Amino acid sequence: MRLDKRAAEPPRAARRPVTATHHGVALEDPYAWLRADDWRAAMSDPSALPADIADHLRAENAYTEAVLAPLKELQSTLLAELRGRIAEDDWSVPVEDGAVAYGLAYAEGEEHPRLVRMARQVAEAVEPEAPPTDAVVLLDANREAEGHAYFRLGAADHSADHARLAWTADRTGGELYTLAVRDVASGTDTVLHERITAGATYAGDALTVFAVEQDGNLRPHRALALRPGEPARTVYEEADPGFFVAVSRTLSGRFVVIHTHDHQTSEVRLVDARDPLARPVVVAPRVAEEEYDVAHHGDALFIRTNREARDFRIVRVALDAPGREGWEDIVPHRAGVLVVDMIVFADYLVWLERENALPRIVIRRLADGDEHQIAFDEEAYALAIQSGEEFQTTTLRFTYSSMTTPTEVWDYDMGTRERRLRKRQRIPSGHDPSQYVTRRLTAQAEDGEAVPVSLLHRADTPVDGTAPCLLYGYGAYGITIPAGFSANALSLVDRGFIHAIAHVRGGMDKGFDWYDRGRRTHKENTFSDFVAVADHLIAEGYARPGGVAAQGGSAGGMVMGVVANRAADRFGAIVAEVPFVDVLATMLDDTLPLTPPEWPEWGDPIRDADAFELLRRYSPVDNVVEQPYPAMLVLAGVSDPRVTYWEPAKWVARLRHAATNDPLILMRTNMEAGHGGASGRFKRLEEVALVQAFVLATVGATTSAAVG
Numbered sequence: 003m004r005l006d007k008r009a010a011e012p013p014r015a016a017r018r019p020v021t022a023t024h025h026g027v028a029l030e031d032p033y034a035w036l037r038a039d040d041w042r043a044a045m046s047d048p049s050a051l052p053a054d055i056a057d058h059l060r061a062e063n064a065y066t067e068a069v070l071a072p073l074k075e076l077q078s079t080l081l082a083e084l085r086g087r088i089a090e091d092d093w094s095v096p097v098e099d100g101a102v103a104y105g106l107a108y109a110e111g112e113e114h115p116r117l118v119r120m121a122r123q124v125a126e127a128v129e130p131e132a133p134p135t136d137a138v139v140l141l142d143a144n145r146e147a148e149g150h151a152y153f154r155l156g157a158a159d160h161s162a163d164h165a166r167l168a169w170t171a172d173r174t175g176g177e178l179y180t181l182a183v184r185d186v187a188s189g190t191d192t193v194l195h196e197r198i199t200a201g202a203t204y205a206g207d208a209l210t211v212f213a214v215e216q217d218g219n220l221r222p223h224r225a226l227a228l229r230p231g232e233p234a235r236t237v238y239e240e241a242d243p244g245f246f247v248a249v250s251r252t253l254s255g256r257f258v259v260i261h262t263h264d265h266q267t268s269e270v271r272l273v274d275a276r277d278p279l280a281r282p283v284v285v286a287p288r289v290a291e292e293e294y295d296v297a298h299h300g301d302a303l304f305i306r307t308n309r310e311a312r313d314f315r316i317v318r319v320a321l322d323a324p325g326r327e328g329w330e331d332i333v334p335h336r337a338g339v340l341v342v343d344m345i346v347f348a349d350y351l352v353w354l355e356r357e358n359a360l361p362r363i364v365i366r367r368l369a370d371g372d373e374h375q376i377a378f379d380e381e382a383y384a385l386a387i388q389s390g391e392e393f394q395t396t397t398l399r400f401t402y403s404s405m406t407t408p409t410e411v412w413d414y415d416m417g418t419r420e421r422r423l424r425k426r427q428r429i430p431s432g433h434d435p436s437q438y439v440t441r442r443l444t445a446q447a448e449d450g451e452a453v454p455v456s457l458l459h460r461a462d463t464p465v466d467g468t469a470p471c472l473l474y475g476y477g478a479y480g481i482t483i484p485a486g487f488s489a490n491a492l493s494l495v496d497r498g499f500i501h502a503i504a505h506v507r508g509g510m511d512k513g514f515d516w517y518d519r520g521r522r523t524h525k526e527n528t529f530s531d532f533v534a535v536a537d538h539l540i541a542e543g544y545a546r547p548g549g550v551a552a553q554g555g556s557a558g559g560m561v562m563g564v565v566a567n568r569a570a571d572r573f574g575a576i577v578a579e580v581p582f583v584d585v586l587a588t589m590l591d592d593t594l595p596l597t598p599p600e601w602p603e604w605g606d607p608i609r610d611a612d613a614f615e616l617l618r619r620y621s622p623v624d625n626v627v628e629q630p631y632p633a634m635l636v637l638a639g640v641s642d643p644r645v646t647y648w649e650p651a652k653w654v655a656r657l658r659h660a661a662t663n664d665p666l667i668l669m670r671t672n673m674e675a676g677h678g679g680a681s682g683r684f685k686r687l688e689e690v691a692l693v694q695a696f697v698l699a700t701v702g703a704t705t706s707a708a709v710g
Contacts, residue, residue: 005699007666010068013061015655024590025611027618031587033652041646045176045220048640048673059640059651059671066635066668073695080493080691085684086431087489093133095399095411095424096125099391102164105134113682114143117158117167119186130426140167140186147682151674152641154681156200161208162255168194168202168211175674175681176641178220181213183230194228203251205258206275212237212249212258220595220643222246225260227278238262238271238282244598251275252298253346254393259296265479266602268293285324297346299368304332304346306353311335312514316344316353333364340513342482345387348394350416354387356482359442359454359511361385363400365416376414380404381442382456384486399424403487405440405458405501408433429489437461438495440485445504445531445538451519453531454505454512456485457544463498470574470701471500471545473536477508477528478557479603480517490690497702500544506531506561522605523616529564536572548574551697555579555637556645563622563653570631575700577693579637584649585621586614595643623649626656630663633700635693638671647671668696 017032036055043050051059070077090110096103103125106115118137128134147153156170156179165186170179179198182191195213199222202213215224215234225238225247238260240247248261252275260271260282267290271282285296285303294307303324305317316333319325333341333353342361344353351366363376363385378385383404390399396417403409408427414420443455463469472494476483483503491501505511508520508528520528536552539545552573554562559581566576582588589607592598605613618624634657638650654669661667670692672680680686 005069005072005666007069007664009071010065012065012658012667013058014658015058015651017659022590024607025614027614029586029624031652033648033655036648036651036655037646038648041648042218042220044647045641045643046174046178048174051640055648056673059638059647059673062651062654062669063671063673066670069666069668070692070696073699076698077688077691077695080694081687083431083493084490084687084690087429087433087492088683088687089428089430091133092428095128096120096134097390098122098125099160100164104160104391105137107134107137107139108683109144112144113684114147114153114155116143117141117169119164128424130423141169141184143171146171152681157202159203159211159251161204162206163208165208166204168204170198170200170202170213172200174641175639175672176220177643178216181211181228183211192230194230195226195234198226199248201249203249203258205251205273205278206255207278210278212260212273212278214247214249219243219593221599222248225249235279237273237279242598243592244601245269246599252296253389253391254298256298261295262288263293264599264602266291266293268295270294270296272296272298286326297344299346299348304344304351305329306341306344308514312518313337313339314341314514316341316351338513338515340510342510343387345389345398347396347398347416349396350398352387352398352416354385356510356513359482359505361484363387363398365398367416374419376400378402378404380407380440382440382485383407384484403427405456405485405487405491406435406438408487408489427487427489433489433492442485443538443542443544445535447507447527447534448530449527451507451527451531453507453535455535455538456503456505457500458491458495458502459500459544460495460498463495463500465500465543467540467543467546469498469500469545470549470551471502471539472551472553472697473502473504473532473539473545474553474558475504475506475532475535475561476554476556476558477504477506477520477531477561479508480510480514482509482511490687490694493694494697494702497698499697499702500539502535502539502544504532504535506535508557521603522613525604525616526620529561529568529620532561532565533569533572536569540572549701551575551577551701553577553579553693553697555581557582559583559645559650560585560622564620564625566631566634566657567622567625567627570629573632575633575635575697577635577637577697578650579693580639580642580645581622581636581650581653582645583622583653586617586624587621588646588649589613589617594646623653623656626653626660628660628662631657631661631665631667633666633696634668635696636667636669637689637693638669640671640673666700 019032020034092108094106096105120137143155152175154172158169167184181194199214214222227235258273269288270285297304315335317329319328340356342354366373388399398414411425413422441457445453559578562578563583607614
C-alpha cells in the first residue's frame with residue numbers, strides 16, 4: 003500500500019524563538035509557544051487548551067488522517083483481527099475473601115468491566131471453561147462512563163464487613179481521580195474527594211478510607227483519612243516535591259501502609275488499621291539511595307530492601323523496634339539474583355526473583371525453613387505472583403505466559419505443591435502455539451556487554467535476512483519488559499514480521515546493576531544497546547537492512563528520539579508513543595508534575611552543570627540536526643501529565659524543519675486522553691491498528707517505494 007505524503011500539506015509550526023540561559027549556555031526554543039501557559043487547566047479539561055495550540059494539533063491530526071487514508075481498509079482489517087482475539091465476554095478469576103469472592107466481568111460489546119461479587123463456593127468452582135455464575139454486579143463501569151469522552155476505572159476496595167465499596171475513576175485522562183464510596187445494599191454513592199491518585203484502601207474499621215491527594219502541580223503529596231460526612235484528615239504530608247506518596251494495606255490487615263518514594267529512595271510509615279486516626283509510625287527513616295517495602299507477620303515485619311544489597315534481600319525485624327539496626331537476613335543478598343517481589347502469608351514466605359533475565363518463584367515454609375521453587379522450561383517467559391485478600395491460606399496465585407503461550411492463571415497449594423489451572427487466556431479467533439517460535443538471543447553491546455533479546459516469529463518465517471522486524475525497547479526506571487504473551491503482536495507476526503524486545507540497560511532484566519548502568523551518567527548505554535540489538539538482528543538474519551521498525555513509548559520514546567538522531571540509517575520507520583523527548587527543558591522546569599521526582603533518574607540540570615551537559619548531549623529535541631530521517635509516527639495525549647503534549651509537538655516541528663530528505667513524519671494527538679491513550683478495551687485497539695498499519699506500509703513492503 004503506497005502512502006503519499008503529499009496528500010496534504012504538512013503543518014509547519016510557527017517559529018517564535020525564546021532564549022533561556024543555564025550554566026552560561028543559551029538555549030533557543032523556537033516552539034516554546036506550544037506549551038500552554040495554563041497547562042494544568044488543559045490536563046484537567048482538554049477544552050481549555052488555547053485556540054492557536056489546539057488548531058495546530060488538529061492540523062497535525064488532519065494531515066495524519068489524509069496521508070493514512072489509503073490504509074483505512076487495512077486498519078479495519080487489523081482492528082477486526084485484534085478484536086477477534088479478545089474474549090468479549092471475559093472474566094477474571096475471583097479473589098476469595100471470607101464467605102465471598104470478588105472479580106471482574108465483561109459483556110460482549112462493552113468497553114469497561116463490571117465489578118462483581120459471588121459466594122465463595124461459586125468462586126471455588128471456577129475452571130478454565132467454567133466462568134463464574136450467580137454473580138452480583140456491584141459497579142458497572144460502562145454505566146459510569148456514559149456521557150464522558152474519557153473514562154478509566156482506577157481501583158476498588160471493599161470494606162472488611164463487605165458493606166461498602168471505595169472506588170476511583172478518571173474522567174479526563176489527566177490521572178485526576180475522584181473517590182466515591184458505594185453502599186452495596188442501596189447502590190448509592192457518596193463522593194469523598196477529588197484530585198486523588200488511582201489507589202484507595204480501607205482501614206480495619208470498615209469506615210475510614212485512605213487515599214492520596216495531588217497538589218497543584220499534580221504530585222501525590224498528602225495521605226488522607228476520609229469518612230463519609232466528615233472533613234478530610236491529613237495523616238501525612240510530604241514536604242519534598244521529589245517524593246510521591248502512595249497508600250496500601252498489609253495482607254495481614256493489621257496496618258495501612260503510607261509509602262513515600264522517588265526513583266531511588268523510599269520510606270514507609272504504618273498506621274494501625276484498627277485505629278486509623280492514630281499517628282503514623284516510621285519503620286526506618288529515609289536514607290538516600292536506599293529502598294525498602296514491608297509486610298507484616300505477627301510480632302515482626304518482613305522487609306525487602308537494597309540496603310547493603312544491590313539486588314535486594316529480605317530481612318526480618320521486631321515490630322516494636324523496626325529500625326535498621328535490628329534487621330536480620332532471611333533471604334541474603336546474592337549478586338545477579340534480583341529479588342523482585344515478596345508476599346508474606348501466615349505460614350509461608352514467597353518471593354519472585356530474576357536471574358539472567360528469567361524469573362522464578364521461591365516458597366519457604368516459615369515453621370521449618372523448607373524451601374522449593376517454581377520455574378519453567380521455555381527460553382523466555384513472564385511470571386508474576388498475586389497476593390489476594392487472605393493472609394491465612396496455603397494458596398498462592400500466579401500467572402504465567404510466554405511470547406507463544408497465552409496467559410495462564412494458576413492456584414498453587416504451597417503445602418501439597420499441587421497446581422490447579424484456573425484460567426487460560428482465550429483467543430476466540432484461534433491460536434496454535436506450535437505455529438510460533440520464541441527465542442532468547444544475546445546481542446553484544448559496543449562495550450562488550452551481553453544484551454538479552456526476546457523474539458517471536460512464525461515457525462515458517464524465513465530467518466534469512468528477508469523478514470521485516472518490529473523492535474521494541476524501553477530501558478528506564480528499572481522496569482523490566484517481560485517476555486509475555488501479546489495477542490496484538492500476532493497481526494504483524496502472522497504477516498511475516500519478527501517481533502523483538504531489546505532488554506536494554508535501564509531496566510532490571512539482569513539485576514540492579516543493569517538498571518544502574520542505564521541511568522544518569524550511564525544513560526548512553528540504553529541507546530547504544532538498542533542500536534546494537536538492531537545491528538545484531540540484521541547480522542543474524544532476523545531482519546533486513548531498512549526493514550526494522552523501532553517502537554517505544556514514554557521513556558522508551560526517548561530511546562526512539564535518540565536513535566533517530568544518531569542511527570537513523572538503521573531503521574525504516576520509528577513509532578514513538580507519548581515520547582519523552584524534550585528531556586532537558588522538562589528537567590529544567592521544576593513546576594512540571596514529574597520533574598523533581600525524575601532528577602534521581604536523569605540528573606538535576608538546574609543545580610548540576612555536569613547533569614545539564616549530559617542531558618544536552620542526548621535530549622532528542624535539542625539534538626535534531628540537518629540529516630535524513632526515517633518515516634515516523636508520533637502519538638501524544640493532550641491531558642497527559644507524565645509526558646506533556648508539547649514535547650512530541652515540538653519534536654515533530656523540529657524534525658520537519660531540519661530533515662534533509664523530506665521524510666514522512668506524522669503526529670496524532672488524542673484530544674480527549676492522556677498518557678495511557680484511549681480508554682476502553684476496544685477504543686485502545688484503534689490506536690494499535692493505526693500503528694500496525696503504519697508499520698506495514700513503511701517496512702512491511704519489500705522496497706522503500708511504499709512511501710512517496
